[in-house]
Amino acid sequence: MKRSDDEAALVETARRVLPAGTFGNLAADIVIREGKGARVRDVSGNEYIDYLLGSGPMFAGHAHPEVNAAVTAQLARGTTFFANNEHGIRLAEAIVDAVPCAEQVRFVSTGSEADLYAMRAARAFRKRDKILKFEGGYHGMSDYGLMSLAPKWPGNFPTATPDSAGIPKSIRDEMIIAPFNDAEATASLIAQHKDELAGVIVEPFQRLLPPKPGFLQALRKMTAEAGIPLIFDEVVTGFRFAYGGAQAYYGVTPDLCTLGKIVGGGFPLAAIAGRSEIMAHFDRAKVGDDGFLMQIGTLSGNPVAAVAGLATLEILKRPGTYEAVFATGRQLMSALSEMLRAAHLPAQVKGEPPLFDVVFADGPVEDYRATLRADADLARRFNQSLRASGILKGESKFYLSIAHGEPEVGETLKAFEIAVAALRG
Ligand SMILES: Cc1ncc(COP(=O)(O)O)c(C=O)c1O
Known part of the structure; x- marks a missing residue:
């Protein structure tokens, strides 16, 4: 070139x-x-x-002309308000209608944030600290997400390897690392650690790797039996593998999921969605001071991103x-x-x-x-x-x-x- x-x-x-x-x-x-x-x-x-x-x-x-028209119309009406806006509310409604696990939705600006809050919501709900993630699974750039994302020399399961400088050593002890697509090894780690586990986070389609037949179903069963929230990171797969995301495509419904990329129509918007019982931790009136998960973001539910997301979903629904x-x-x-x-x-x-x-x-x-x-x-x-x-x-x-x-x-x-x-x- x-x-x-x-x-x-x-x-x-x-x-x-x-x-x-x-x-x-x-x-x-x-x-x-x-x-x-x-x-x-x-x-x-x-x-x-x-x-x-x-x-x-x-x-x-x-x-896309329809996305551009929606964005252009919104630009003339103002670009951010911090307060609720109609389009953000309508986008949350569209997510609830589309995504099997989504009873309620919170918006953030990036997939990294969504994953961070989803893990935090699981901790608030379970009142425990540790998160199980899979080696090679990508869950954004938080200290937790960067554990065993791409280790050149993987250690022994379930020990976490940080993939970035600048991460406190103590975070390693908060993560349990399992091999993707290995239901037996995961079941044994969950059995061993269930009293300290807050949640399990997984990309239902990890990077390029489809789940082996039965893997997600087994994961769903073992987490449900242990009462541990299962989080699907659908930042990539949401609205891509099907209108209802990978959970609709593979037919397995998690407790929480994260969405990003497509749902913001090319603008900075991402979401945490899931069961009301867990999402209640974002609502102080429901869970009290001790259970309350603080979540504030200047651009959360931004109306320009919301109209771009809504216009994109309208196109995809055809x-x-x-x-x-x-x-x-x-x-x-x-x-x-x-x-x-x-x-x-x-x-x-x-x-x-x-x-x-x-x-x-x-x-x-x-x-x-x-x-x-x-x-x-x-x-x-x-x-x-x-x-x-x-x-x-x-x-x-x-x-x-x-x-x-x-x-x-x-x-x-x-x-x-x-x-x-x-x-x-
Ligand atoms: C599966 C997955 N989760 C989370 C993220 C992080 O999203 P963002 O780049 O919007 O922070 C990505 C980004 O590519 C991703 O692929």
Whole structure:
């Protein structure tokens, strides 16, 4: 891809004023100027088919006219009030209508915050401290979420490994780490620690790894029997795998869930949703001073984000929306699998049709440790080749939108062919 002087100068400025030259998300070498539908353009004018999708929120495509119209109308009426606003209330109602576990909703601005509050709500409800999470599970950037997210040298279960500097040592003792997709090991950890456990948090689809048949059902059963709240982190899967999220898609209802990305329609909005009995801890009048969980946020339920979220949900509710995304995803996944197989590469396509990627490893990949066996160099070269062919994606995810149609599929398949041939060569 050609780089203009303008983009090179911006990259240079970024390197001067931002640590590592970035916002912390993607590498510093590209500066995006605009997006429309399934495509984005960088400052140099290069166009890409966008499978990064803003890391997931833009499921309806960039600059969707209906979302833009709702946002523009709201801008003229004011952008934040702190007090309740109609659109935030309507969005909470839409979540309650859509998501099986959601009886009540609290808004925050990011998925990290939502996860932090969900874990806190479980602690307030259970009056216990420890949270069980799964190795490799992503629950935002809090001290708790960063335990055993991506350890290079995983320790023994259930000991937590912090994945960032600056986390107090004491937090390790508050987390219990279990292997994803291993119901037996999880059951034994829950049995061993049930008197100190406040909650279990899980990505029902962990990064790229679907749950093994029966895993979420087993998790639901063992937590219910022990009276421990089960939290589904649906920041990624909410409104993506189905209108009711992964809990509707996989047919397992947790006690609490967190939502983000799609629900804010491309604006900073996330939510904690769940059973009224647990959500009551956000209400001092219901639980008294001792049980009350304080939660205040300047932009919580922001009306601009709420109208963007509502407009997005209106679009997604239309008949055939999910079927179309799934059909596109299936087409890409199966074509890519076939190309990799024919090239005899040690690789497999993992995920679900709206969200998948290649894992360059042989053998079953069902938990975090198995992903460590993957060939990172092949993945890097595969992504580099795709980028050169005009495909933008994150390090380990293809996010699809409803705007990805036949032309995008055709161009992507050509880019796959080139990338796979380059790896084979
Ligand atoms: C499963 C999951 N939970 C939580 C988060 C954190 O969300 P945010 O980046 O909005 O803080 C993410 C972000 O990608 C996520 O994928």
